[in-house]
Amino acid sequence: MASTPHVVVVGGGSTGCGIVRDLATRGVDATLVEKGNLTHGTTGRMHGLLHSGGRYAVSDRKSARECIEENMVVRDIAAHCVEETGGLFVKRPEDSEEYFREKLEGCRACDIPVEVIDGAEARRREPYLARDVEKAITVPDAAVDPFRLCVANAADAIEHGARVATHAEVTDVLVEDGAVVGVEVEHGDGPGKRSDHGPEGESRPAPGETETIRADHVINAAGAWSGEIGAMAGVDVAVRPSKGVMTVMNVRQVDTVINRCKPKGDADIVVPHETACILGTTDEEVDDPEDYPEEEWEVDRVIDELAELVPPLADARTLRSFWGVRPLYEPPGTGTDDPTDITRDYFLLDHDERDDLPGLTTVVGGKLTTYRLMAESITDHVCEKFGVDADCVTADEPLPGSEDFSVLRDYMDEFGLRSPVGRRSTQRLGSRADEVLKTDEPNPVVCTCEGVTRAEIRDAMTGENGAGADLNAVRIRTRASMGNCQGGFCAHAIAAELHPDYDEPTARAALDELYQERWKGQRHALWGEQLSQAMLSRTLHALTLSRDADPATLDDDVDFGAFDEGPENGPDDGARRDAPAGADTGGGR
Amino acid sequence: MTVESDVLVVGGGLAGATAALSAAREGASVRLVSHKDSTLRQASGLIDALGYVPPSRAAGDAGPGSDPTLDPTAGRTGALAERRPDPEGPLPNPFERVDALPDGHPYRLVGADAIRAGLALFDEVVGDLYRGGHTERNALLPTAGGTVKPTARYPASMAAGLASDDAPALIVGFESLPEYDARQLAARLRAAGVPFPVAGVEVAFPGEFRDDARVTRLAGALDRNEALGGDGTSRTGTPAREALADAVEPHLDAVGADGDGSDGKTAARVGFPAMLGDERAAAVRADLADRLGAEVFELPGGPPSIPGLRLEDRLFDALDEAGVRIETGNPVVGRELDEEGRIAHVLVDRKGREIPYAADAFVLATGGAVGKGIDSDREGVREPVLGCHVPHPEDRYEWFVDDAFGDQPYARFGVAADEALRPLGADGTVQYPNVRVAGATLGGADVAREKSASGVSLATGVVAGRGAAAVALDGTNGTDDAAGDTTEEHE
Structure with missing residues (x-):
């Protein structure tokens, strides 16, 4: 091939971000387009488990082996995205002894390091485990922050010359002379839908514009949406989307991933994640990955069933629930009825071989833990097609933020931050902490629940691969507004940071978007403490700040003259008149 | 040991304080018990009465399906905020549109004259700490959110x-306070069409404070006019008020310079976050105003609210003066009925001992969902102190709608009451004849969208306090006669 091929990757989930990084680091000219934020689809809607493979050790040993290998790789290359929590498969009296033994054997056969501990030891490690838990298998499960992981992959891709355009929805796949030659995308024009990063100096289409991106090859990594992309090219990709609920608790009842040791079923995992625990999940096939019912029984089931393992969950405060859609795939003709039985393996569909349509490859199935491996195999496939001879380095080169993790130290004095805030900032930023937090400007905490400072928020807006005015993208980069208050106390403060880079109407729209997004998940946690919080947030935002009835947004103009103009009808009364110096009439008298 | 009084008020917020004062003024001996800090310190300090009539299902503004922001969503996805219908308002007069509120709304129970009575009592108590009593009209105040909010009374500050x-205004923000950006706020006020030129400026709060110093710390520095700067040897530093005025003064001419269409006006008034002093707030403002040659005002905003704390202090002083005995920090944990189904006494947990507090009449003013005066779990909604009935849909997925600012059913959760504010049971009859319910514990209002929180507390506080005193003093035992007395007042 004379010149460098140009490859378009559709989908900004973990798979797409991994692929664009791999392509770029091998010197391939790559463009990633994503219709929402990075992680907008399934990646941003999972429980954050970095699998040890233990989960698949009985049913699917190939996946289990891949998981344990990639688990170790991700810990190395993305240290700042991973918390090494460890995991337990716990057995209750009614769970099968035989399955427990199979699980243990399966793990050993797949080289997953395990140990069996009795109930007392399990409760010593996790005191809230149920008293009748009999025993447990320890596994190297971990918690991973999928947002940070994707952003780091995209950032590294950009550093290596790739273009990453979010809020850029593919509206057509271009087919000429029987081959795919590119895509047509529509660039979003809402608040902050302006994130389009790549080589300096190139002109970028304006918001709302349609752009034709020609490519030598298109990779369909759209996950649950890859059927739609396939259809645009005239090929059939039979993804079977399956929904699952994740319920977020306000504290960490456990510090270890807790799995229930039984063959399969709903509601069998608790993942500690940052300040929270995430309960999962359910598994129900849906027709449309964009529009499906989010149901009460799902929330009740994960709480009630996981309370059998960790009893305090029954009455604990939940912050919100969210749903994700698994992009399950099985080759045509397999015909599995129950979505829980569909393989979690991934598939590479070469449409040239399969459908006689060159120029397009689809990658479907799989899981976040093995995202890098999937990316490597599809990048190998594309490089082979174009005769690119470059080694994959993604398993060895650390991601931005994880280059030198010795920077984890106490930033309290250096940055004038209270100790827990400094520690948490540093954990999130990894080796980028110096670069982001060293500022001469005041750096107050903007989100107090999660301890996120102005510098971090501004970096997320404007830094390399920044989120622009998309406050939900700022949120996933920083965790701002993801704590107890769900944005009630901080959403407006986060929006205030948009000045002066964005004008007032943009900031206002961006604030509404963030606030409504935060509300969406809280609806599923609307009782007890979180109902109180919802009422408090409503009181602050509607009663105090009057954001629900802002004259700037009402159809009719306000007749200011019809309202009180002061006791003396003029500007000369007020502070000075009512309080001559020395004659104090202030409060507390 | 039993603690006795004519009237026992449970709850120490605006409604409880108003009820206690009203009952005491009728001649009753009154005791007030309050468990937690009142929500006054989370409120902005504005005393609103009724600013908007928002569209609501209950008022029959829309049948099912005609307005998507009104329908319970039962777990559907998707935001509908863009299609939110405008409310009626801002209302220049808070009294005239009470009848437009849904049936069962506390204002519909007690009437507009009860709002007037509540505001009159408030005016008397707060004296020159507040303004607005000279007119029945609402005032519009700029908020820390950059909107303007209709309110019946506002702090002098x-x-x-x-x-x-x-008059041209300059809005000042402090770089270390993230609640708003003054330049963005000024732009938003212009978008609201305010009739005055306005600009914003961000300055560093003078002196060496931590980036995350609490506003109460900064307010204290102004209150004491602390000498700032230097190397901790405070005697050499500039006094805080002077230093603050010096920081703001160069920006007074900024009005008109950032695109508001006017040219080069000098600010005649300067707005600050609501943190200009605490006990000596008026002196702080006067001092700043003299140095700046401009009026000085505070912007109402979120917690921690120093104007709310100032008001709380004033109310509790008034309660002391009225002879109300106040106990804070102990929860009411139970109640006993007499043979006629009246509340005989409540049990107050004092360091683990349950002490009976008996009274002839009780006022329940424990607040709403924010302070757990109304509590809930996945199974239902309840009033935890006396066990009053709280009407609510059985399915919790009918407690909400998609739009965060829509007609949220949960926002109206509370005890249903008759015109005398006696709680109604599930069958619609009076549940406890010697109990009066006041403030956010009452259901039926959406105070956040109506901008009616303080007015509901004041109006129902007065009616509940007087009604409770009548039960205790006239021996009317909470019969319909007593209720008749109360309702006559506003008809």
Whole structure:
């Protein structure tokens, strides 16, 4: 091939971000387009488990082996995205002894390091485990922050010359002379839908514009949406989307991933994640990955069933629930009825071989833990097609933020931050902490629940691969507004940071978007403490700040003259008149 | 040991304080018990009565399906905020549109004259700490959110901020306080069409404070006029008020310079976050105003609210003066009925001992969902102190709608009451004849969208306090006669 091929990757989930990084680091000219934020689809809607493979050790040993290998790789290359929590498969009296033994054997056969501990030891490690838990298998499960992981992959891709355009929805796949030659995308024009990063100096289409991106090859990594992309090219990709609920608790009842040791079923995992625990999940096939019912029984089931393992969950405060859609795939003709039985393996569909349509490859199935491996195999496939001879380095080169993790130290004095805030900032930023937090400007905490400072928020807006005015993208980069208050106390403060880079109407729209997004998940946690919080947030935002009835947004103009103009009808009364110096009439008298 | 009084008020917020004062003024001996800090310190300090009539299902504004922001969603996805219908308002007069509120709304129970009575009592108690009593009209005040909010009364500290005034204004923000950006806020006020030129400026709060110093710390520095700067040897530093005025003064001419269409006006008034002093707030404002040659005002905003704390202090002083005995920090944990189904006494947990507090009449003013005066779990909604009935849909997925600012059913959760504010049971009959319910514990209002929180507390506080005193003093035992007395007052 004379010149460098140009490859378009559709989908900004973990798979797409991994692929664009791999392509770029091998010197391939790559463009990633994503219709929402990075992680907008399934990646941003999972429980954050970095699998040890233990989960698949009985049913699917190939996946289990891949998981344990990639688990170790991700810990190395993305240290700042991973918390090494460890995991337990716990057995209750009614769970099968035989399955427990199979699980243990399966793990050993797949080289997953395990140990069996009795109930007392399990409760010593996790005191809230149920008293009748009999025993447990320890596994190297971990918690991973999928947002940070994707952003780091995209950032590294950009550093290596790739273009990453979010809020850029593919509206057509271009087919000429029987081959795919590119895509047509529509660039979003809402608040902050302006994130389009790549080589300096190139002109970028304006918001709302349609752009034709020609490519030598298109990779369909759209996950649950890859059927739609396939259809645009005239090929059939039979993804079977399956929904699952994740319920977020306000504290960490456990510090270890807790799995229930039984063959399969709903509601069998608790993942500690940052300040929270995430309960999962359910598994129900849906027709449309964009529009499906989010149901009460799902929330009740994960709480009630996981309370059998960790009893305090029954009455604990939940912050919100969210749903994700698994992009399950099985080759045509397999015909599995129950979505829980569909393989979690991934598939590479070469449409040239399969459908006689060159120029397009689809990658479907799989899981976040093995995202890098999937990316490597599809990048190998594309490089082979174009005769690119470059080694994959993604398993060895650390991601931005994880280059030198010795920077984890106490930033309290250096940055004038209270100790827990400094520690948490540093954990999130990894080796980028110096670069982001060293500022001469005041750096107050903007989100107090999660301890996120102005510098971090501004970096997320404007830094390399920044989120622009998309406050939900700022949120996933920083965790701002993801704590107890769900944005009630901080959403407006986060929006205030948009000045002066964005004008007032943009900031206002961006604030509404963030606030409504935060509300969406809280609806599923609307009782007890979180109902109180919802009422408090409503009181602050509607009663105090009057954001629900802002004259700037009402159809009719306000007749200011019809309202009180002061006791003396003029500007000369007020502070000075009512309080001559020395004659104090202030409060507390 | 039993603690006795004529009237026992449970709850120490605006409604409880108003009820206690009203009952005491009728001659009853009154005791007030309050468990937690009142929500006054989370409120902005504005005393609103009724600013908007929002569309609601209950008022029959829309049948099912005609307005998507009104329908319970039962777990559907998707935001509908863009299609939110405008409310009626801002209302220039808070009394005239009470009848437009849904049936069962506390204002519909007690009437507009009860709002007037509540505000009159409030005016008397707060004296010159507040403004607005000279007119029945609402005032519009700029908020820390950059909107203007209709309100019936406003702290003297906010008086110079009136949005109906055409005097040029400068809004000051402090770089270390993230609640708002003053330049963005000024732009938003212009978008609201305010009749005055306005600009914003961000300055560093003078002195060496931590980036995350609490506003109460900064307010204290102004209150004491602390000498700032230097190397901790405070005697050499500039006094805080002077230093603050010096930081703001160079920006007074900024009005008109950032695109508001006017040219080069000098600010006649300067708005600050609501943190200009605490006990000596008026002196802080006067000092700053003299140095700046401009009026000075505060912007109402979120917690921690120093104007709310100032008001709380004033209310509790008034309760002391009225002879109300106040106990804070102990929860009411139970109640006993007499043979006629009246509350005989409640049990107060004092360091683990349950002490009976008996009274002839009780006022329940424990607040709403924010302070757990109304509590809930996945199974249902309840009033935890006396066990009053709280009407609510059985399915919790009918407690909400998609739009965060829509007609949220949960926002109206509370005890249903008759016109005498006696709680109604599930069968619609009076549940406890010697109990009166006041403030956010009552259901039926959406105070956040109506901008009616303080007015509901004041109006129902007065009616509940007087009604409770009548039960205790006239021996009317909470019969319909007593209720008749109360309702006559506003008809």
